Amino acid sequence: MTNRPFDVDTIRRDFPSLDQHIHSQPLVYLDSAATSQKPRAVIESISQYYSGANANVHRGSHSLTASATNRFEAARQTVADFLNAPVEGIVWTRGATEALNLIAQTYARQNLQPGDEIIVTEMEHHANIVPWQIVAEQTGANVVKWPVNPETCQLELAELDNLLTSRTRMLCIAHISNVTGTRNPVEAVIEKAHLAGAIVVVDGAQAVVHENVDVTTMNADFYVFSGHKLFAPAGIGALYGRPSLLETMPPWHGGGKMVEKVSFSGTQYAESPAKFEAGTPNVAGAISLGEAIHWLANIDHKGAEAHIAALQNQLVEGIQNIEDLRIIGLQHGASVVAFTVDGVHHSDIATLLDQQGIAVRSGHHCAHPLMDALGINGCVRISIALYNTEDDISRCVAAIQKACDLL
Structure with a gap:
């Protein structure tokens, strides 16, 4: 620092x-809440990768791919340190939206049963509403609205006590509202939800640029953010998942990299986070996101x-x-x-x-x-x-x- x-x-x-x-x-x-502008260090890191270090990762044995893999995984460690998370809990995604859909189509789809409830706050971005509606239709679960106070644009914690029931399985909440800048008391929300036996998904897209996020102290189950709001390019983001949860979740996309062994008698999947990262990843995006975090650390x-x-x-x-x-x-x-x-x-x-x-x-x-x-x-x-x-x-x-x- x-x-x-x-x-x-x-x-x-x-x-x-x-x-x-x-x-x-x-x-x-x-309009930085929509997307931030990019510092020279980030722009140059993208140019440098494509002009002198372009290679696929986790494939092949030549020097360029080894270097790219090292930088790609170093960027994952940078994100883990940024969130005070274990590195095995960091999954690369295209952004917060893809991360939320990943959780919905893996953890939620596997675990929700008819009649189960997903609490979603009324101030959420559509990316933290629609995936839960889709998975509710798929599983027979119900999405339960946590209303916002229209005068203060705040959530009432007392209302949460009324909404949490024996059927509550998940709670989805923005760390900071993208419309009003309301900072939700996610720490207290997580504590209440856990006491009720529910897991919590936090949309951190607007928060990571404005405060030091510590998912371990927060005790978050899932935390997501997009790079493009954090001075990095579009098309890169990260999902933090509690490693014990990630281990139980099925893959979402199939293809290369997310497997250990493929045969027509069956496929062995790689361990997480690799099993959630099928195909050629956005290597330049990951490296530049790491660069954006380093740049921000010097401010x-x-x-x-x-x-x-x-x-x-x-x-x-x-x-x-x-x-x-x-x-x-x-x-x-x-x-x-x-x-x-x-x-x-x-x-x-x-x-x-x-x-x-x-x-x-x-x-x-x-x-x-x-x-x-x-x-x-x-x-x-x-x-x-x-x-x-x-x-x-x-x-x-x-x-x-x-x-x-x-x-």
């Missing part, structure tokens, strides 16, 4: 994508989060008095601010902001049930990262005011 104090100007020089113009305006990128984490919180406060102060603008479920100190404007469609605001060089997200944010709970059909979401500046926020506030005046 670094001892250097956080300096946003130094950080920004690491991100070449920020130095461009959109509609003849300098880019202000405020003053507390300084970065204080910087993000200060920018969120600047943003809130700048827009809270705009006529007809309503901030949705504000979570102070978070990296996101979501809002609606009465009588104005969210996409119209986002379009006008884009014309001023401001990149934000509008829509339902892959969270239809949360939108329904809040009584809205979508909203504008501004998401702040460590590379944003006070000037970014000032320009964003001015652009929102101008858009609202025009509309």
Whole structure:
């Protein structure tokens, strides 16, 4: 870890994508909850792999494949250390969505029976809802909604006590909401669920970039995240599974690498995590995810989060008095601010902001049930990262005011 104090100007020089113009305006990128921009170290690691180290892993005996395998497995160890997890519990996936589907189609499909219950919170991303609906249809289990408080955008732990029953087998929850930035009390949730005999799946896609995640202390059964929100490229992510659970789970995809011996009389599968990693993996993605984690480790984490919180406060102060603008479920100190404007469609605001060089997200944010709970059909979401500046926020506030005046 670094001892250097956080300096946003130094950080920004690491991100070449920020130095461009959109509609003849300098880019202000405020959509990092959708995907983060990438630092030079990550970009260069991808280029270096393909230009000088390209080879398949765990196959062949030549020097390039040996080197690629070593780097690929070193990246797995980096992810394990990042989560304080045993390395045998780390499975490479294409991202959080694939990881959640893997759990649903292996652990859940094998273990759920008719009448069993899966508790899913109302604030989940669709990726942490749809796989459970699919496996419920396959097994006869039921998905049980844990409602969100529409005023606070928080989950009520007392409500969980009412939802947990002798039929509860699984509970699925976001560590941090992708819409409002709500940080759920996953530690307390896991404790309650375990006392009821249920296992817990945590979607950490929005959390890993903002806090130190320790799956061992958390006592998580499964924890998933995507690399592209953590300064790594798209198409790579990781699933942490408790090793004792992974050992009991069947494979999901069949093919090369996930086997020990194949014959027409039957197939012997490799031990986990290999049995979940059929085919040629995203080697460059895994290596670059490891590089992104190393890059992040050299940042003053507390300084970065204080910087993000200060920018969120600047943003809130700048827009809270705009006529007809309503901030949705504000979570102070978070990296996101979501809002609606009465009588104005969210996409119209986002379009006008884009014309001023401001990149934000509008829509339902892959969270239809949360939108329904809040009584809205979508909203504008501004998401702040460590590379944003006070000037970014000032320009964003001015652009929102101008858009609202025009509309």
